[in-house]
Structures are given as C-alpha cells and as structure tokens.
Amino acid sequence: MKYSRLSFLVLCISLLCLVLLTQARRHHTKNKHTHHHKGSHISHPPSSSPAPEPAPEPELAPEPAEPPYNDGDPSNSSQVFDVRKFGAAGDGVTDDTDAFKMAWDTACQSDSAAVIIVPKGLSFMIQSTIFTGPCKGALVFQVDGTLMPPDGPESWPKNESRRQWLVFYRINEMSLQGGGLIDGRGEKWWDLPCKPHKGINGTTLPGPCDSPIAIRFFMSSNLTVQGLKIKNSPQFHFRFDNCQNVHIESISITAPALSPNTDGIHIENTNVVEIYNSVISNGDDCVSIGSGCHNVDIRNITCGPGHGISIGSLGNHNSRACVSNITVKDSVIKVSNNGVRIKTWQGGSGVVSGVTFSNIHMDNVRNPIIIDQFYCLSKDCTNQTSAVFVSDILYDNIKGTYDVRSPPMHFGCSDSIPCTNLTLSEVELLPATGDIVSDPFCWNAYGELQTLTIPPVSCLMEGVPRSILDNNDKGYC
Ligand SMILES: *[C@@H]1O[C@H](CO)[C@@H](O)[C@H](O)[C@H]1NC(C)=O
Ligand SMILES: *[C@@H]1O[C@H](CO)[C@@H](O)[C@H](O)[C@H]1NC(C)=O
Ligand SMILES: *[C@@H]1O[C@H](CO)[C@@H](O)[C@H](O)[C@H]1NC(C)=O
Numbered sequence: 324m325k326y327s328r329l330s331f332l333v334l335c336i337s338l339l340c341l342v343l344l345t346q347a348r349r350h351h352t353k354n355k356h357t358h359h360h361k362g363s364h365i366s367h368p369p370s371s372s373p374a375p376e377p378a379p380e381p382e383l384a385p386e387p388a389e390p391p392y393n394d395g396d397p398s399n400s401s402q403v404f405d406v407r408k409f410g411a412a413g414d415g416v417t418d419d420t421d422a423f424k425m426a427w428d429t430a431c432q433s434d435s436a437a438v439i440i441v442p443k444g445l446s447f448m449i450q451s452t453i454f455t456g457p458c459k460g461a462l463v464f465q466v467d468g469t470l471m472p473p474d475g476p477e478s479w480p481k482n483e484s485r486r487q488w489l490v491f492y493r494i495n496e497m498s499l500q501g502g503g504l505i506d507g508r509g510e511k512w513w514d515l516p517c518k519p520h521k522g523i524n525g526t527t528l529p530g531p532c533d534s535p536i537a538i539r540f541f542m543s544s545n546l547t548v549q550g551l552k553i554k555n556s557p558q559f560h561f562r563f564d565n566c567q568n569v570h571i572e573s574i575s576i577t578a579p580a581l582s583p584n585t586d587g588i589h590i591e592n593t594n595v596v597e598i599y600n601s602v603i604s605n606g607d608d609c610v611s612i613g614s615g616c617h618n619v620d621i622r623n624i625t626c627g628p629g630h631g632i633s634i635g636s637l638g639n640h641n642s643r644a645c646v647s648n649i650t651v652k653d654s655v656i657k658v659s660n661n662g663v664r665i666k667t668w669q670g671g672s673g674v675v676s677g678v679t680f681s682n683i684h685m686d687n688v689r690n691p692i693i694i695d696q697f698y699c700l701s702k703d704c705t706n707q708t709s710a711v712f713v714s715d716i717l718y719d720n721i722k723g724t725y726d727v728r729s730p731p732m733h734f735g736c737s738d739s740i741p742c743t744n745l746t747l748s749e750v751e752l753l754p755a756t757g758d759i760v761s762d763p764f765c766w767n768a769y770g771e772l773q774t775l776t777i778p779p780v781s782c783l784m785e786g787v788p789r790s791i792l793d794n795n796d797k798g799y800c
C-alpha cells in the first residue's frame with residue numbers, strides 16, 4: 324500500500340516534469356521567433372512612420388542579447404522589456420500608451436534590474452502617463468527611438484492632465500537614457516491665445532493656460548538622465564520636485580527663443596543635483612532653481628539663446644524659501660536675457676546662501692550678473708519689509724560680453740534686509756557692441772572686490788549692515 328502510493332507520486336512528478344519541459348521548450352522557440360521577427364520588422368519600418376532622424380540607418384545597431392541583458396559586466400544581467408513586445412506600434416500615429424504602461428508595470432515588478440527598450444528608428448505616440456513606483460529593482464528606460472505626445476491641445480484627451488505629459492513618481496534608482504529624441508510638439512501650445520502676445524492683434528487673452536511639462540520626476544531618488552535630446556516642450560522640459568540624488572549628463576534641450584515658459588531644467592525641493600556637459604537653448608531659463616534646493620553642482624553647460632541660469636523666483640506670496648550650496652562653473656551663456664540671476668519677490672522670507680558662479684563665459688548677454696529682490700511680474704507689487712535674505716554669493720572669473728541695454732552688473736537688494744558678503748573676483752565684462760556702460764547698479768548691496776573688475780564697481784558697501792546684525796529673524800530656514 325505504502326509502496327504503491329510512493330510509485331504513484333513518482334509517476335505524477337515525472338509527468339509534471341515532462342509537461343514543464345515541453346512548455347519551456349515551446350516558450351524558448353517562441354522567444355527566438357519573436358526576436359527574429361522584431362529584427363526584420365525594424366529594418367523595414369512602416370512607410371507612414373515619420374523618420375526621427377534625417378538619415379535613418381538601415382542597419383540595426385547591435386542590440387543587447389535578450390534575456391539576459393548584459394552590459395559587459397558578466398555579473399550584471401537585467402531583464403529586458405521591449406515596448407514592441409507589449410504591442411507598441413511605433414508608427415508615430417497609433418496610441419502606444421497602453422503598451423508603455425504594460426512594459427512599465429512588468430519591468431517595475433521584475434525581481435532583477437530591468438531595462439525598458441524604446442527601439443531606434445521608430446516613433447511612439449503616448450498620452451499623458453504617470454509611471455509609478457516603487458519598483459522592485461533598478462530600472463533603465465532606454466530611449467533610442469522617438470517619444471512624442473499627441474499634437475497640441477486639440478488632440479489632448481479632455482480627461483487627461485494638461486499640466487504634465489510623462490511623470491515618474493516614487494521611483495528609486497532609474498536611468499532615463501539613450502540616443503533617442505523626446506519631441507514635446509509644443510508649437511500649438513505656444514500659440515494658444517492666452518500666451519503672451521498670441522491673442523487677437525498681439526494681445527494676451529485671459530483664461531486657463533495650462534500646458535504640459537514634458538518630463539516630471541516627483542518624489543523620486545537616485546535618478547540619471549543621460550544622452551537624450553529633448554525638444555520643443557509645451558512648457559518646462561524637465562521638472563524635478565521633491566527628488567534626491569539627480570545626475571543629468573550629456574543631454575541636449577532645444578526650443579525656439581520665443582517659445583513661452585519652456586525652461587530647460589527646473590528643480591525645486593530637490594537635493595544633491597549634478598548637471599554636467601549639456602547644451603540648452605530655449606525660450607526661458609536654461610536651468611531654474613526653486614525653493615528647497617541644496618547641494619546643486621552645475622558644470623560645463625552651454626546655455627542660450629534663452630534667459631540664463633536662475634535661482635528663483637523665490638518668496639512669492641510671502642513664502643519662505645531656502646536655497647544653499649549651489650555651484651555653477653565652467654560654463655557658457657550666450658545671447659540671453661540674463662546670465663546668472665538671483666530673483667526674489669518682496670514679502671518673502673528665508674535665505675539664499677553659499678552660491679558660487681565660477682569660470683563662466685558670457686557672450687552677448689543682457690544682465691550677465693544680476694540680483695533682483697524686487698522681482699515682480701505685474702506693475703502693482705507694493706513695497707514690503709520682509710525679504711529672502713541673500714548672502715555669501717561668489718562671482719569668480721566671469722568674463723565676456725554684454726548687451727549694453729542694461730548694466731552688466733545689477734545688485735538690487737531689499738531695503739530692510741540687504742544682501743551681504745557678495746564677492747567679485749576676476750569679473751571682466753565688455754560691451755558686445757556699442758559704448759561701455761560704466762555704472763554697475765547697486766542698491767543695499769554689501770560685499771567686496773577681490774580683484775579690480777571691468778567695468779569698475781564702486782557701489783558695493785563694506786561690512787555688514789546694522790539691520791542684519793540686529794535682526795534675529797534673518798537666516799531662519
Ligand atoms: C548593471 O547594469 C545597469 C544597466 O546598464 C546599470 O545601470 C547598473 O549600474 C549596472 N550595475 C552594476 C552593479 O554594474
Ligand atoms: C480618459 O479616458 C480614456 C477613455 O475613456 C481612458 O482610457 C483613460 O483612462 C481616461 N484617463 C483618465 C486620467 O481618467
Ligand atoms: C485688430 O486690428 C485691426 C487693425 O488695427 C482692427 O481693424 C481690428 O478691429 C482689430 N481686431 C480686434 C478684434 O480688435
């Protein structure tokens with residue numbers, strides 16, 4: 324009795340093994356087949372697919388074997404998820420949102436590191452989407468093709484957010500990378516009648532004017548954005564809010580000089596940020612640094628045309644703003660409304676401190692160096708006594724040319740809370756064309772020159788004003 328039960332069990336197990344083995348074999352051939360099919364598919368892209376690059380290469384770039392994905396390090400293999408396997412068409416017309424969502428969900432649940440592939444040579448149209456974490460492992464979002472949203476407000480689904488397109492939410496450890504293009508198709512958004520001078524006869528009409536940010540990272544950490552080209556966002560190209568540990572490298576952002584509100588990279592409440600080796604030209608700030616940012620390092624970026632690198636605006640609606648330890652160095656700013664700017668509204672509080680602008684070349688920039696504590700977008704901002712305290716700002720080795728419509732240096736600081744410890748060293752600015760503007764502007768600005776400047780600055784006051792020494796509230800963050 325005992326014996327026969329055991330043999331029955333053995334029989335069952337053998338049968339099970341046989342079934343599993345056959346299935347595994349089938350699965351294997353199926354994988355092989357789809358892989359082959361994919362290869363032939365990509366070398367003959369549908370003729371309706373708008374080519375993202377001028378000369379699409381007929382040859383496939385060597386693709387990682389799959390699975391496992393191997394990046395050269397044999398100990399490092401990742402699961403690979405090609406969006407086409409989830410039904411994405413990549414013809415530039417079909418709505419591929421669901422395929423991307425499925426690829427995301429599958430990759431996100433993958434136990435090992437996962438790579439989502441957006442293949443080269445194809446264009447994927449996807450709607451506003453929130454890619455949500457946390458995911459089980461690290462993710463690579465490898466964009467080698469083109470990603471784009473619906474074309475303009477008319478084609479935007481009525482029930483979808485008009486404030487953001489691609490959102491990455493609660494992600495830890497992700498790299499958005501590749502040689503592909505993210506095309507924001509912003510043209511129709513910039514021309515809405517509510518945008519500056521786009522109404523009838525050059526007016527600006529009232530009304531809701533929401534336009535989507537192309538890529539937003541929210542409440543995420545350990546992020547890398549590398550290699551990509553991003554163009555023509557309807558609004559900001561990138562926004563990072565409430566993030567930690569952000570590394571941006573070798574990206575290019577382009578939009579026309581007259582495209583409204585198309586900031587390149589906006590960060591706020593985000594700490595430990597590196598922005599390196601990138602090129603940004605657009606219609607607004609190249610990089611804008613909002614409240615709650617600390618430990619930001621920007622190196623070797625080329626900005627312009629555009630509005631330059633900006634800390635602020637801060638302190639709007641009497642808010643408290645805290646920004647510290649920001650470095651911008653080894654960079655070029657050309658044909659821009661501003662160079663390096665700190666702007667705050669009257670009535671705010673908090674501190675901007677520990678900012679270094681070093682080794683920056685200005686090329687035909689209006690307001691190359693500017694602190695504006697009277698920032699105001701309407702005509703009726705009233706004078707208020709509180710202000711964001713601006714202190715410990717170093718301008719070192721800032722050379723080049725300025726647009727003579729404004730003085731090359733402008734330090735407009737609050738009456739009640741002056742700026743302190745501004746340091747100028749090796750600042751040499753000459754007119755791009757026309758006559759030298761010999762009067763840098765200072766208002767309640769305290770600091771020192773470490774070297775003589777061109778043009779000479781004689782309006783900085785020495786020491787620390789009484790109001791700062793007496794004010795116990797200043798510097799509270
Ligand atoms: C493994 O590969 C992924 C994708 O290329 C990469 O992001 C990660 O840093 C690698 N990890 C290690 C330990 O090499
Ligand atoms: C909007 O409507 C479409 C179609 O009914 C639906 O698939 C989608 O989930 C909706 N989106 C939101 C954010 O509700
Ligand atoms: C726009 O300007 C033209 C020429 O000045 C004028 O005839 C027309 O009435 C204006 N349209 C509106 C809506 O103001």
Ligand SMILES: *[C@@H]1O[C@H](CO)[C@@H](O)[C@H](O)[C@H]1NC(C)=O
Binds near residue numbers: 495496544545567568
């Ligand atoms: C990610 O960032 C957090 C802090 O934001 C850090 O504590 C953690 O170690 C990081 N994780 C990895 C895997 O790097």
Ligand SMILES: *[C@@H]1O[C@H](CO)[C@@H](O)[C@H](O)[C@H]1NC(C)=O
Binds near residue numbers: 599600601602623625
């Ligand atoms: C600076 O960035 C550019 C890309 O904009 C790159 O080609 C160059 O190699 C970088 N320079 C250094 C020293 O890293």
Ligand SMILES: *[C@@H]1O[C@H](CO)[C@@H](O)[C@H](O)[C@H]1NC(C)=O
Binds near residue numbers: 617618619620650
């Ligand atoms: C300032 O930020 C840099 C990174 O940009 C970091 O290495 C440094 O430790 C920070 N300094 C302070 C005092 O936090």
Ligand SMILES: *[C@@H]1O[C@H](CO)[C@@H](O)[C@H](O)[C@H]1NC(C)=O
Binds near residue numbers: 705706738
């Ligand atoms: C506000 O303050 C500035 C600087 O002190 C002064 O020039 C301006 O006249 C003031 N405006 C009003 C409305 O009091």
Ligand SMILES: *[C@@H]1O[C@H](CO)[C@@H](O)[C@H](O)[C@H]1NC(C)=O
Binds near residue numbers: 677744
């Ligand atoms: C003035 O600012 C510099 C940075 O620009 C800083 O190193 C120095 O400690 C500050 N001086 C005082 C007295 O706070």
